[in-house]
Amino acid sequence: MNANLVADRTWMRNFGVVNVVNAILDAQESTDAVAEMVGRARKA
Secondary structure, eight states, X not given: XXXXXXXXXXXXXXXXXXXXXXXXXXXXHHHHHHHHHHHHHHHO
């Protein structure tokens, strides 16, 4: 098995798969928030 896959699997197990899934599901919302802040900073 690929060493990276083993490391990723171990990390997910230690970190908690639920936290990983939540981070993935929130990614678009987080990206939108960052884009909005950048837009506001440019207007200021």
